[in-house]
Amino acid sequence: xxxxxxxxxxxxxxxxxxxxxxxxxxxxxxxxxxxxxxxxxxxxxxxxxxxxxxxxxxxxxxxxxxxxxxxxxxxxxxxxxxxxxxxxxxxxxxxxxxxxxxxxxxxxxxxxxxxxxxxxxxxxxxxxxxxxxxxxxxxxxxxxxxxxxxxxxxxxxxxxxxxxxxxxxxxxxxxxxxxxxxxxxxxxxxxxxxxxxxxxxxxxxxxxxxxxxxxxxxxxxxxxxxxxxxxxxxxxxxxxxxxxxxxxxxxxx
Amino acid sequence: xxxxxxxxxxxxxxxxxxxxxxxxxxxxxxxxxxxxxxxxxxxxxxxxxxxxxxxxxxxxxxxxxxxxxxxxxxxxxxxxxxxxxxxxxxxxxxxxxxxxxxxxxxxxxxxxxxxxxxxxxxxxxxxxxxxxxxxxxxxxxxxxxxxxxxxxxxxxxxxxxxxxxxxxxxxxxxxxxxxxxxxxxxxxxxxxxxxxxxxxxxxxxxxxxxxxxxxxxxxxxxxxxxxxxxxxxxxxxxxxxxxxxxxxxxxxxxxxxxxxxx
Numbered sequence: 436x437x438x439x440x441x442x443x444x445x446x447x448x449x450x451x452x453x454x455x456x457x458x459x460x461x462x463x464x465x466x467x468x469x470x471x472x473x474x475x476x477x478x479x480x481x482x483x484x485x486x487x488x489x490x491x492x493x494x495x496x497x498x499x500x501x502x503x504x505x506x507x508x509x510x511x512x513x514x515x516x517x518x519x520x521x522x523x524x525x526x527x528x529x530x531x532x533x534x535x536x537x538x539x540x541x542x543x544x545x546x547x548x549x550x551x552x553x554x555x556x557x558x559x560x561x562x563x564x565x566x567x568x569x570x571x572x573x574x575x576x577x578x579x580x581x582x583x584x585x586x587x588x589x590x591x592x593x594x595x596x597x598x599x600x601x602x603x604x605x606x607x608x609x610x611x612x613x614x615x616x617x618x619x620x621x622x623x624x625x626x627x628x629x630x631x632x633x634x635x636x637x638x639x640x641x642x643x644x645x646x647x648x649x650x651x652x653x654x655x656x657x658x659x660x661x662x663x664x665x666x667x668x669x670x671x672x673x674x675x676x677x678x679x680x681x682x683x684x685x686x687x688x
Numbered sequence: 689x690x691x692x693x694x695x696x697x698x699x700x701x702x703x704x705x706x707x708x709x710x711x712x713x714x715x716x717x718x719x720x721x722x723x724x725x726x727x728x729x730x731x732x733x734x735x736x737x738x739x740x741x742x743x744x745x746x747x748x749x750x751x752x753x754x755x756x757x758x759x760x761x762x763x764x765x766x767x768x769x770x771x772x773x774x775x776x777x778x779x780x781x782x783x784x785x786x787x788x789x790x791x792x793x794x795x796x797x798x799x800x801x802x803x804x805x806x807x808x809x810x811x812x813x814x815x816x817x818x819x820x821x822x823x824x825x826x827x828x829x830x831x832x833x834x835x836x837x838x839x840x841x842x843x844x845x846x847x848x849x850x851x852x853x854x855x856x857x858x859x860x861x862x863x864x865x866x867x868x869x870x871x872x873x874x875x876x877x878x879x880x881x882x883x884x885x886x887x888x889x890x891x892x893x894x895x896x897x898x899x900x901x902x903x904x905x906x907x908x909x910x911x912x913x914x915x916x917x918x919x920x921x922x923x924x925x926x927x928x929x930x931x932x933x934x935x936x937x938x939x940x941x942x943x944x945x946x947x948x949x950x
Binding site: 480483485506510513514516517518520521522524525526527537538540541542586587590 | 811812815816817819820822823824825826827
């Protein structure tokens with residue numbers, strides 16, 4: 436279980452997270468929704484200490500990880516997490532198989548002779564075959580996302596963070612990714628934290644949806660509660676309307 | 689007006705100090721991980737190939753032509769003063785071994801391999817690949833920086849030695865074929881005056897250049913921000929800083945080495 440309380444993070448004068456609190460139950464899928472620049476990715480990066488939070492507390496499986504300074508202890512905490520980056524963050528100079536098994540050397544004691552088999556197995560789990568020797572640059576956007584997902588689950592983490600898993604994908608590929616998220620839950624039993632602004636995806640995969648607006652969680656609830664909410668901010672966002680209390684900051688050209 | 693100037697100056701000093709602090713932190717972190725984790729030998733080998741082997745042709749060309757032009761200029765000047773191309777071997781070999789080979793090799797590596805290091809790490813930074821390293825159980829110092837340090841510190845001094853040899857060979861060809869210097873005269877010009885410490889003078893400096901190029905290139909890569917434009921800016925900055933630092937280090941290192949008799 437992950438408990439986040441009063442988490443704050445800013446860059447210079449800009450306060451991105453203004454004291455957010457959230458409990459993530461084991462085996463659940465929690466989607467964090469919000470507009471572009473609302474701090475969703477900042478939240479997810481603070482969660483595994485890729486970025487240092489300014490304040491608050493993060494407890495993972497009863498261990499307070501907020502102030503761990505020792506690199507080895509921090510690496511041990513991160514071992515529990517798989518992270519699917521927005522653009523995949525695959526290593527261009529390595530093959531698909533090398534990408535998928537990259538973390539095994541550092542995160543597990545599995546012998547290198549097993550890596551190829553594991554790569555094939557994890558790639559099959561995300562619906563990819565015969566791509567082991569290809570380079571990431573030879574893959575389509577959807578395939579890259581799936582390879583990145585295979586890499587995130589290769590070391591069989593307890594938690595997976597998906598940062599915008601469906602952004603930039605066509606609707607069919609988005610739904611395939613949604614099914615993969617649900618598969619990860621049912622087949623491996625992982626806890627998923629999904630950062631998204633794709634409401635169709637959030638409704639389909641989530642046990643709980645949380646909305647981040649101006650650095651604070653303004654609503655947490657089930658997909659049904661989000662569908663029926665009268666909160667004007669949430670309503671505007673889930674309906675995808677330009678009219679409402681949320682004013683987007685447009686750049687002047 | 690004065691207040692604004694002081695303010696601006698203060699900001700620049702603070703930024704420079706913070707940058708210097710970050711560089712020191714990166715170096716300290718590299719030393720820590722060098723002794724606390726397994727060295728990435730595969731990555732180190734790849735970097736040795738990129739920094740050393742792939743830079744060999746341009747290093748040969750640069751040093752060979754430098755030696756040739758140095759012999760030509762020395763010989764023709766000596767001829768106009770003394771009517772004989774005197775000390776061509778000594779001047780060419782001393783200039784190359786102590787000064788030109790280390791500096792020119794460092795320049796070639798800074799422009800070629802240093803820029804590539806910054807561009808590669810910078811691209812990894814802006815595409816989340818550096819963060820990915822943390823989530824996969826390692827970190828950029830261990831996986832990227834240390835192999836580049838080791839490869840630079842092994843390959844740049846080796847290239848420098850090679851450059852010295854090629855430069856002297858180029859000078860020899862011009863001296864013998866164009867200036868009509870006898871083979872034996874060229875050899876004796878070199879071996880009568882040159883000592884091992886003269887060779888060590890250039891060799892030691894090449895280690896300092898290697899360390900500096902790896903530090904600047906990796907640091908500029910890791911601190912890249914702002915997409916493709918940021919990568920371009922970091923790469924340019926890395927090359928410019930490296931080239932200026934090569935000359936600064938060259939003077940102070942030469943002064944220190946001369947002071948201790950090397």
